[in-house]
Amino acid sequence: MTGIYEAMPLWVLMTSLVTALIIFTAGEPWHRLRPVINLVGASVKLALVGVMLWGVQLGHAFMVRIPLLPGLDIVLHADALTMLFVTLSAILWLATTIYAIAYLEHAPNRARFFGFFSLCVAATMGIASAGNLLTFFIFYEMLTLATWPLVVHRGVPKSMNAGRIYLQYTLGGGAVFLLGIALLYTLAGPSDFIAGGELLHLADEHAGALTLIFLLLVAGTGVKAALVPLHGWLPVAMAAPAPVSALLHAVAVVKAGAFGIVRIVYDVFGIELMALLDLGTPLAVIASVTIIYGSLLAIRQTDLKRRLAYSTVSQVSYITLGVALGSPLASIGGLVHLVHQGLTKITLFFCAGAYAETHGIHRIDELDGIGRRMPWTTAMLTLGALGMIGVPPLAGFVSKWYLGLGAVAAEQYWIIAVLLASTVLNAIYFLPLLHRAWFRPPRQGEADPGEAHPGLLGPTLFTGLAAVGTGLFAGFGWSPLAWVEVIVTREYTP
Amino acid sequence: MTEWVPVLVVFVPFLAGVVQFMAGRRVIAWWPVLASVATVAVSLWLTFAVAAGGGIEHFMGGWQPPLGIALRADGLATVMILLTAVVGGLVSVYALEAHGTGDPRASHFWALWLMLWGSLNALFLSADLFNIYVTLELVTLAAIPLVLLAGPEKTVTAALRYLQFALFGSLLYLAGVALTYGLAGSLDLALVGPALTDGGITGAVAATCMVVGLLVKAAVFPFHVWLPAAHGGAPAAVSAILSALVVKAAVYLLLRLWTGPLAGLADGLVAQLMGALGAAAILYGSIQAFRQERLKLVVAYSTVAQLGYMLLFFPMAVAQAWEGAVYHGLSHGVAKAALFLAAGNVLVYLGHDRVRDLKGLDRSLSVSLLAFGIAGVSIMGLPPSGGFIAKWLLLRASLETGQWWWAVVLISGGLLAAAYIFRVLRYAFLQAPDRPPATTGPIPPPIMALPATLLALLAIALGFTAAPLLALLGGLPEGTG
Numbered sequence: 021m022t023g024i025y026e027a028m029p030l031w032v033l034m035t036s037l038v039t040a041l042i043i044f045t046a047g048e049p050w051h052r053l054r055p056v057i058n059l060v061g062a063s064v065k066l067a068l069v070g071v072m073l074w075g076v077q078l079g080h081a082f083m084v085r086i087p088l089l090p091g092l093d094i095v096l097h098a099d100a101l102t103m104l105f106v107t108l109s110a111i112l113w114l115a116t117t118i119y120a121i122a123y124l125e126h127a128p129n130r131a132r133f134f135g136f137f138s139l140c141v142a143a144t145m146g147i148a149s150a151g152n153l154l155t156f157f158i159f160y161e162m163l164t165l166a167t168w169p170l171v172v173h174r175g176v177p178k179s180m181n182a183g184r185i186y187l188q189y190t191l192g193g194g195a196v197f198l199l200g201i202a203l204l205y206t207l208a209g210p211s212d213f214i215a216g217g218e219l220l221h222l223a224d225e226h227a228g229a230l231t232l233i234f235l236l237l238v239a240g241t242g243v244k245a246a247l248v249p250l251h252g253w254l255p256v257a258m259a260a261p262a263p264v265s266a267l268l269h270a271v272a273v274v275k276a277g278a279f280g281i282v283r284i285v286y287d288v289f290g291i292e293l294m295a296l297l298d299l300g301t302p303l304a305v306i307a308s309v310t311i312i313y314g315s316l317l318a319i320r321q322t323d324l325k326r327r328l329a330y331s332t333v334s335q336v337s338y339i340t341l342g343v344a345l346g347s348p349l350a351s352i353g354g355l356v357h358l359v360h361q362g363l364t365k366i367t368l369f370f371c372a373g374a375y376a377e378t379h380g381i382h383r384i385d386e387l388d389g390i391g392r393r394m395p396w397t398t399a400m401l402t403l404g405a406l407g408m409i410g411v412p413p414l415a416g417f418v419s420k421w422y423l424g425l426g427a428v429a430a431e432q433y434w435i436i437a438v439l440l441a442s443t444v445l446n447a448i449y450f451l452p453l454l455h456r457a458w459f460r461p462p463r464q465g466e467a468d469p470g471e472a473h474p475g476l477l478g479p480t481l482f483t484g485l486a487a488v489g490t491g492l493f494a495g496f497g498w499s500p501l502a503w504v505e506v507i508v509t510r511e512y513t514p
Numbered sequence: 515m516t517e518w519v520p521v522l523v524v525f526v527p528f529l530a531g532v533v534q535f536m537a538g539r540r541v542i543a544w545w546p547v548l549a550s551v552a553t554v555a556v557s558l559w560l561t562f563a564v565a566a567g568g569g570i571e572h573f574m575g576g577w578q579p580p581l582g583i584a585l586r587a588d589g590l591a592t593v594m595i596l597l598t599a600v601v602g603g604l605v606s607v608y609a610l611e612a613h614g615t616g617d618p619r620a621s622h623f624w625a626l627w628l629m630l631w632g633s634l635n636a637l638f639l640s641a642d643l644f645n646i647y648v649t650l651e652l653v654t655l656a657a658i659p660l661v662l663l664a665g666p667e668k669t670v671t672a673a674l675r676y677l678q679f680a681l682f683g684s685l686l687y688l689a690g691v692a693l694t695y696g697l698a699g700s701l702d703l704a705l706v707g708p709a710l711t712d713g714g715i716t717g718a719v720a721a722t723c724m725v726v727g728l729l730v731k732a733a734v735f736p737f738h739v740w741l742p743a744a745h746g747g748a749p750a751a752v753s754a755i756l757s758a759l760v761v762k763a764a765v766y767l768l769l770r771l772w773t774g775p776l777a778g779l780a781d782g783l784v785a786q787l788m789g790a791l792g793a794a795a796i797l798y799g800s801i802q803a804f805r806q807e808r809l810k811l812v813v814a815y816s817t818v819a820q821l822g823y824m825l826l827f828f829p830m831a832v833a834q835a836w837e838g839a840v841y842h843g844l845s846h847g848v849a850k851a852a853l854f855l856a857a858g859n860v861l862v863y864l865g866h867d868r869v870r871d872l873k874g875l876d877r878s879l880s881v882s883l884l885a886f887g888i889a890g891v892s893i894m895g896l897p898p899s900g901g902f903i904a905k906w907l908l909l910r911a912s913l914e915t916g917q918w919w920w921a922v923v924l925i926s927g928g929l930l931a932a933a934y935i936f937r938v939l940r941y942a943f944l945q946a947p948d949r950p951p952a953t954t955g956p957i958p959p960p961i962m963a964l965p966a967t968l969l970a971l972l973a974i975a976l977g978f979t980a981a982p983l984l985a986l987l988g989g990l991p992e993g994t995g
Contacts, residue, residue: 047880088903089980128945129877158897165891168936175945183940191932194896195925202906202921206913 028072029096029149030084032106035065036113036142043135051130055121058134062114069103069110076103083151091210094158095151099213100507101286104355104500105148105279108362109271111486113141115479116271119370120263122475123377127261133173137264139166140272147276152212153201153237153288156280160197160244163276164190170264171257182259189243189253190273197240204233204288213283215511217290227297230289234299237284244277245340246333248310255321255329262373265325266366274332275358278339282355285343286511295346301432303344308438310337315445324372324384327449328365331408334442335361342423345435350426351508352501353419359500360415363487364407370480371401374472387453389462397472398457400484405450407487410443415491418501519560520572520585520639523595527553528632535625543615546624550606553631557599564592565986571641579642579702586641586703589988590840594638594766597844600972601758601851602631604965608855609751611961612862613663623663627755630656637763642701643691643724643775646767650687650731654680657760661748672743679730679740683764687727693720694775703774711778721779724771732764734825735795738818742802745814750858753810754851757817762843765824769839772828773991785829792825793923800930804937809860809867812934813853816893819927820846823908826920830911836990838907844983845892845900845976852889852969856882859958859966875942878957883942885966890935892973895928900976 039061043054072082075098082098098106120137124130143166146159164187172183207229211218222230243250254274258265268274285294285303294300314334321327338361342354374397375381375390391398407414420439427435471477494501530549537545564570569588576582587595606627613623633656637649658680661673693716695701698709710717733741741761745753772780799819806812820842827839859882860875861867876883892901905924912920976983 044884086978087981088978089907089984092906132876132880158902161896162898165896169943172940172943175943177944180940180944184936187932187936191929195929198909199921199925202909202913206910 025075025080026082027084028068028075028082029098029102029145032065032068032072032110033096033142033145033149035061035068036138036145040135040138040142043131043138046131048129048131054131054134058117058121058138059114061138062110062117066110066114069106072098073103073107076100085151091205092154093152093210094155095212096146096149096155097151097213098149100503100510101282101355102149104358104503104507105275106145108275108359109141109144109148112267112271112362112366112483115483116263116267116366119266119373119476119479120261122473123261123263123373129173129175132169133261136166136169137267140170140267142166144272144276147279150213150283152210153204153283154210156283157194157197157201160241160276160280161194163244163272164194167264167268167273170268171260173261173264174259179259182256185256186253189250193240193243193250195240196236200233200236200240203229203236207233211288213287215287215290217286217288217293219289220293220296223293223296230293231297231299234284234289234297237288238281238303241277241280241284242306244273245281245336246274246277246310246314247306247337247340248313248333251310251314251333254333255326258323258325258329262325262369262376265329266369266373271362271366274336275362278336278358281340282343282358291346291512300344300346304341304432304435307337307341307344308435310334311341311438311442312445315442315449319445319449321449322383322385324375324382324387324453325369327384328368328372331368331446331449332365334445335365335408338419338423341435341438342426345423345426345430345432347426347430348508348512349422349429351511352504353422353424353426355504355507356422356494356501357416357419359504360407360419360487360490363483363490364404364415367400367404367480367484367487368408370476370483371397371404374476374480377476378470378472384453384456386463387456388460389457391458392462394471396477397480400480401457402454403484403488405454407491409446409450413491413494415487415494418491418494516563516567517570517572519556519563520570520587521574522556523553523560523587524585524632524636524639526556526632527628527635531625531628531630531632534621534628538618538621546606546615546628547610549624549628550603553628554599554603557595557635560587561592561596561599561986564589565982579700579705583645584641584702585636585639587639589986590766590770591638593840593844593983593987594762595635597762597847598631598634598638598759601754601847601969604969605751605754605851605855608754608858608962608965611959612749612751612858619663623660623751626656626660626663627752630660630755630760634759634763638766641703643694643703643706644701647684647688647691650763650767651684653760653763654684654731657756660752660755661744663752664747664749669744669747672740672747675740676744679737683727683730683737685727686723686730690720690723690725690727693723703770707775707778710775717779721776725768725776728764728768728771729791731761732768732821733761733818734765734791734821735798735818736791738795738799741818742811742814745817745854746808746811750810750854750861753814753858754854757814757854758847758851761817761821762824762847765821765843769824769827773836777991780828780831785831788825789829789920792822792828793920795819795822795825796923796927797930800927800934803934804930807869809857809869809872809938810854812869812938813850813857816853816931816934817846817850819931820850820893823904823924823927826908826912826923830908830915830917830920831990832911832915833990834907834914835911837984837987838904838911840987841900841907841976841980841984842904845904845973848969848976849889849892849899849901849973852885852966852973853893855962855966855969856886856889859962862955862958862962865955869938869941872938872942873944881960881963882958882966883939885963885970887935887939888967888970889973890931890939892970892976894931894935895924896932898977899974900980901973903977903980
């Protein structure tokens with residue numbers, strides 16, 4: 021019998037799951053009470069995550085094991101890496117919920133939307149606290165299924181098409197991933213996530229099989245992490261409503277993929293085995309290609325959300341790059357980018373949604389003079405864009421700095437070139453936005469001021485300032501950076 | 515007392531059906547309710563008795579085989595009876611509203627269904643080849659008139675074709691039984707094995723006749739041609755019973771014979787051929803399901819595909835494949851019944867089930883549609899669901915026996931299933947321009963929506979109950995593989 025306190029990961033997951041079930045059961049007529057249920061759910065979860073964070077800090081062990089079959093368990097646990105992702109999603113769930121309530125105020129099918137939205141967050145929690153590959157897979161597929169109704173929410177042929185492409189990629193990825201897990205179980209038996217992995221003893225005899233399994237697993241997670249050439253679904257999925265794009269691209273889906281890669285590298289294969297099989301460099305090359313290619317495509321986009329989407333393709337691969345390099349400093353840069361990119365990108369998507377909802381602005385050339393009309397939103401857009409480019413002391417800079425240091429430590433100097441190129445490209449596709457917004461005059465007849473609805477602006481300000489804060493106060497004890505340093509120290513200390 | 519439970523499991527529903535038939539319209543309205551509740555109760559009793567004390571054997575009239583008739587409730591028979599009770603019970607609830615009670619049509623439905631229920635249970639409990647033949651015929655003869663209840667003018671062609679195939683299958687099977695009797699001088703499943711194995715060419719022919727006969731009855735590719743029209747045309751409750759239980763009874767017999775009397779004959783090449791038929795069924799059935807224009811035909815072709823998974827047991831023949839195949843049977847049973855009942859609700863509400871015209875459906879029929887989606891998760895073999903557990907077990911079996919090609923089939927089958935399930939949901943999620951869809955019927959009441967939802971949730975719950983159910987099933991029978 022597991023203690024109630026020890027089972028915290030389960031309760032955190034349940035808060036989102038129960039919220040989803042209540043919303044589904046209550047249905048559309050309860051539209052007045054629904055925001056309350058949603059906000060209570062998100063707040064309770066944040067509180068529970070706070071308790072768990074405190075517990076993990078003190079070294080308490082959280083673990084729930086639910087046997088499905090002999091040798092096949094669902095394991096939920098909470099280590100430092102879990103908490104990094106869980107805390108980020110708990111905070112952003114609350115912010116996005118507030119935003120979404122305001123954004124969809126008069127839209128149809130809100131019960132369905134918020135139900136699946138909560139289900140998505142529950143799946144993300146499961147992914148974060150998964151204690152073995154099978155559990156990870158279960159929630160990974162649940163995330164796919166729960167996201168589909170959100171992508172197609174508008175119910176127009178365009179979003180249906182987006183949903184189809186989304187499923188083709190993600191279910192295909194899931195299938196490949198499942199094959200990888202089944203092969204791994206057949207080769208090595210069931211195993212929990214454990215720092216360094218437990219496969220090293222198989223390296224001599226089964227190097228080929230292990231490489232194949234690694235390839236299958238990374239291909240499976242790489243779909244959601246939008247590694248080139250598996251990124252095609254992400255820009256198309258922009259047909260979804262803005263809060264979905266925000267949550268999908270900042271937290272749930274792409275991060276689930278990137279997080280999966282982190283788990284596979286650190287806790288299934290382990291750094292030593294990665295080096296032995298020489299798997300790190302190819303992964304770093306793929307990540308670098310994605311970084312450059314995503315940025316190049318972002319430049320060509322004229323639609324604001326699509327430009328942000330390609331920017332995501334590029335930015336999320338920093339995480340993969342960081343863990344692939346196999347040096348502690350690069351790992352710090354990669355992992356901390358999980359939080360930094362999350363906060364920054366969600367701010368940018370919130371801004372894009374606010375523009376679309378307030379003034380019907382979708383294309384980049386419509387942004388002229390928007391800074392005068394929506395100064396606060398545009399200020400946040402500016403902070404987000406500068407953060408993405410990596411202007412010091414904003415969050416993006418911290419990530420890139422550590423990645424660069426890590427590349428030097430690993431003697432992979434070409435990475436520095438990738439980082440520099442990426443920074444230049446980021447500037448090329450972000451600075452024109454800022455120029456248009458602040459320095460171009462508004463178009464004729466569109467000069468009326470009009471800031472976004474407070475329900476949209478509030479969460480934007482919160483995440484925007486949080487992104488700035490994580491950069492500015494990176495040196496303090498409770499910052500994401502400090503937390504990541506703890507994780508990496510544990511990972512690299514045998 | 516416990517040794518009488520198998521008898522009750524057979525005769526309670528069967529006699530209730532006979533009473534309903536004799537009394538016709540005069541029977542009191544709650545007779546079907548009473549009969550269904552009693553049948554579910556004795557089935558659960560049997561399940562708990564077997565789970566607690568192991569298999570139960572009953573000799574009718576006290577006569578031992580080969581003179582008498584034995585009813586044998588082992589793990590496999592018990593899980594099938596449990597499946598029949600769960601699906602049958604919930605479908606009965608649905609039928610209370612869909613078919614009503616008291617009028618002549620309703621009387622036909624209940625008489626036939628209760629007799630079918632009893633015959634199915636008898637089939638699962640039969641311990642000799644000839645009783646299996648008798649129960650198989652009873653099942654068929656009760657099932658075909660049920661198809662006609664949709665209105666003879668619509669389904670008579672389908673029902674006749676079903677009848678032709680079923681009779682052909684029975685004849686082949688019976689020929690096999692006769693040859694076996696000539697060789698072994700007995701028909702008891704536990705006794706005829708050695709004689710068949712040593713029977714040379716006659717033994718091989720006997721086995722082939724029985725197996726092919728059952729393949730026809732099970733609608734295994736390429737003998738599936740009768741199934742889609744019959745299952746797609748029948749009333750929803752009947753489609754659910756046929757797809758979830760009746761075709762599975764024939765697959766059950768294949769598993770039973772293969773791991774019993776035919777174990778000595780199971781040759782590697784033949785086993786691979788059976789697996790190939792399964793694989794062909796999975797791929798062909800799924801592609802056809804994707805191409806259908808009518809919702810119920812989508813679901814019917816899905817049955818053709820899903821039955822194929824159970825056949826993958828034969829080439830692998832290890833413990834995990836055995837568990838996976840049977841668990842797939844259970845999961846598919848509840849999930850498929852949910853799909854058919856949900857499709858039935860669509861038909862009631864819209865008056866048609868054209869996939870392309872489901873637009874805007876999810877606003878008015880969200881519960882049934884949710885049931886369709888949830889059951890679809892299990893059909894696709896995605897976690898957490900019974901379908902996933904089954905797929906995982908089969909996947910592990912294929913990799914462990916080094917037959918990786920079945921793993922490829924399993925994975926592709928899951929993706930194809932996703933394609934046809936999501937195709938339906940895609941049309942249903944399309945927003946109707948302004949107004950709700952032009953309907954001809956009322957929104958089905960909760961008594962019709964809930965059984966579908968419960969069955970769908972059970973398919974998910976099966977993702978967590980594998981350990982006790984597989985313990986009840988027991989391992990791969992000895993002497994196989």
